[in-house]
Structures are given as structure tokens and as C-alpha cells.
Amino acid sequence: MSEHNHSHGSGKTLAFALVFTTGFAIVELVGGLWSGSLALLSDAGHMLTDSLSLGVGAFAAWLATKPASRKHSFGLQRAEVLGALFNVIFMFAVVAYIVYEAIRRMADPPEVIGGAVLLIGGLGLLVNITVAWVLMRGEQTMNVRGALLHVMGDLLGSVAALAAGAIIYLGGPLIVDPLLSLFVSLLILASAGRLLREVTRVLMEGVPRDVDASEVASVLIEVTGVRAVHDMHIWTLSSKTYALAAHVDLDAMAEWQQALPQLQMLLRERFDITHSTLQPEDESIRKTCDAAINCGAPNSKSS
Structure with missing residues (x-):
């Protein structure tokens, strides 16, 4: 497959995921504000940042299809690497906010409507599984992997919201909501760190990882x-x-x-x-x- 078709295919995949993700992010945001769940709000925040990251990824994939010119003798293939870098840095910022909010709420857990969290978290899990499946079946460019990192974070966030809703609905402690949000954020942080190392290797002109x-x-x-x-x-x-x-x-x-x-x-x-x-x-x-x-x-x- 040519580099043009390769980037064009990843762009279509990212555009599909963008539409799907943005729609449900709004649903989760409204549901999180109504129920008072940080786990649900953090998942909605992840999905909204996904929408931005998928938009950046789709734009970067489009740029990568541009032919070589006098100013860019290799074309704009590196655009996908810059898109991945943007997504990683943005994810660090989101994780930092969620960790801060989770620690603040642990001191004084607010009331949470467990049934609403359970319902919306379950729907969010289905949406994230669908989007992750679409991205994993597409071309595994660094750009797509950066977007997939966000979606996998959302998937984990949906699992956390689902678990928090179930526990609270069954009469469990309210502190489980910020605790699960904190746990998911740390998992996402580890994945973001791995992708950042790979992006840095490319930008520093390092030898590809799979080449000796x-x-x-x-x-x-x-x-x-x-x-x-x-x-x-x-x-x-x-x-x-x-x-x-x-x-x-x-x-x-x-x-x-x-x-x-x-x-x-x-x-x-x-x-x-x-x-x-x-x-x-x-x-x-x-x-x-x-x-x-x-x-x-x-x-x-x-x-």
C-alpha cells in the first residue's frame, strides 16, 4: 500500500471514530452533571479530549497525503508523528486534572446517583469498545495509536464508571467513585508514557525499534x-x-x-x-x- 493510500485510510478511520465519540461524550457529560459522578464526568472528559485528538489525528493524516515539495522533500509524512505528540501531551493534562479532582473529592465524597451512573457507564463501554475495534482494524500508524490511546483510556473510564455505579447502587461507599477515577488515570498515564518515548525516538532521528x-x-x-x-x-x-x-x-x-x-x-x-x-x-x-x-x-x- 502506498503512503498516500495508507494515510488516507487512517484518516477515514479517525473521522468515523470522531463522529461516534463526540456524540456520546455529550451524553456522558450531561449524565455526569445530573448524577454527580466524577467517574462519569472523567469519562466524558476523556471522550471530549478524544474528539479533539481524533480531529487532530484526521487532519494530520490528511496532511501526510500531501506530495513532496521544494520546502518538504519527503512530503508531510511527519505530520502524523506531531499529531501523536499533541495527543500524548493533551492526555497528560487531562490525567493531571482528573487526579487533582479525585484527590479533592476523596476528602469529601459528594452524593452520586448510582443507577444513572450504571446505565450511562454501560452505554459508554459499548461505544468505546466499538470505536476501539474500528481503530484497531485500521492502519496502525503512530497517529492512530495516539488516538487509540485516548479511546482505550475512555474504555477503562467506562469500566470504572460502570463499577462505581454498581457499587454505589448496591449501597457501597461513595469514595469508590474518585478512587476508581484515580486508578484509571494512572493506567492511562503509563500508556501515554510509552507512546511519548516512541514519538521522541522518531523526532530525535533514532533507529527504528524493530531494526537492528x-x-x-x-x-x-x-x-x-x-x-x-x-x-x-x-x-x-x-x-x-x-x-x-x-x-x-x-x-x-x-x-x-x-x-x-x-x-x-x-x-x-x-x-x-x-x-x-x-x-x-x-x-x-x-x-x-x-x-x-x-x-x-x-x-x-x-x-
Whole structure:
């Protein structure tokens, strides 16, 4: 699948989830205000932030389909990474607020209508399961994963609201409502931290997690005529697009025409690296060059 179709497909998935999530977020918000449940309000807050994050994700997916230009030689593929970063940071802010509110309510738990929380929490759980299922069946870009993080947080929030409603309805302590909200927020925080590490790796031009640079070099030097690979750099353009640049030492430059397609095929089929820039060098000439003090300096005319 091309990068354009790949991003277009993820954009449609995110747009569908956006419409579905926004509608029920309003229902939960009204229900939470009516029942007085923090678990329900926190779930509604999660879903409203989901709506924003899904909107950002859909917009980022649309940007990623834009072709390369003079200003952006790789296109706007990194837009999905920025969308994921926005979602992670936004989720940290939401979690911080819910933790603050939960701790405040633990000191003086307000009255909660358990039956209303039980009903709306159950409906919210069904909605979140549907949206999560749609997102998991779509292309697993970093952008979609960022949106899925929010939806999974909502799913856990719905479970917490459902549990809180059931416990309070059966005569349990009111403090269970903020306690469950606090527990769910900590689970979401752990997931957000993992995604943040991955986004940071991409933005810092780190080697993709599923690619071993040493293995790449070992495989490339097995090609006939290749003596060594050096100055190799591997990085991520988008969730599904990796790039590589390297210098390749050859026994003789005449072998490059045959070696190049083999190298590109190995990179593509073994490591899913579709963008590669390989610079051939004659090993004997390079070693001679390296030994010379002024090798590579611009030629100058003697007076």
C-alpha cells in the first residue's frame, strides 16, 4: 500500500471514530452533571479530549497525503508523528486534572446517583469498545495509536464508571467513585508514557525499534563485491516508512551496477526500508585517501 493510500485510510478511520465519540461524550457529560459522578464526568472528559485528538489525528493524516515539495522533500509524512505528540501531551493534562479532582473529592465524597451512573457507564463501554475495534482494524500508524490511546483510556473510564455505579447502587461507599477515577488515570498515564518515548525516538532521528543497525550492515556486506558499509544512518519518516543513508565500499567501482539493485532489494524485503541513499566508494582509493593528510581538500593552483 502506498503512503498516500495508507494515510488516507487512517484518516477515514479517525473521522468515523470522531463522529461516534463526540456524540456520546455529550451524553456522558450531561449524565455526569445530573448524577454527580466524577467517574462519569472523567469519562466524558476523556471522550471530549478524544474528539479533539481524533480531529487532530484526521487532519494530520490528511496532511501526510500531501506530495513532496521544494520546502518538504519527503512530503508531510511527519505530520502524523506531531499529531501523536499533541495527543500524548493533551492526555497528560487531562490525567493531571482528573487526579487533582479525585484527590479533592476523596476528602469529601459528594452524593452520586448510582443507577444513572450504571446505565450511562454501560452505554459508554459499548461505544468505546466499538470505536476501539474500528481503530484497531485500521492502519496502525503512530497517529492512530495516539488516538487509540485516548479511546482505550475512555474504555477503562467506562469500566470504572460502570463499577462505581454498581457499587454505589448496591449501597457501597461513595469514595469508590474518585478512587476508581484515580486508578484509571494512572493506567492511562503509563500508556501515554510509552507512546511519548516512541514519538521522541522518531523526532530525535533514532533507529527504528524493530531494526537492528548491526544486522543491516552484516546483511549488506554479504552482497558480492561489497567490502564494507560505513557512515550508515537509519531513521523513521513515518510509522510505516523507514529511510537509510550509507557509504558502501566496493572491490571495484565496476561492480556497483550489479550490487545496487541487490542492496536495495535486501533493504526493502528484509528490513522494510523503502527510502535508501547509497554512496559507492572504491575501497582501495578510499584507504589511500584516508591515509593522505590533505585528501579531499580543494585543489589550489600554485603561484
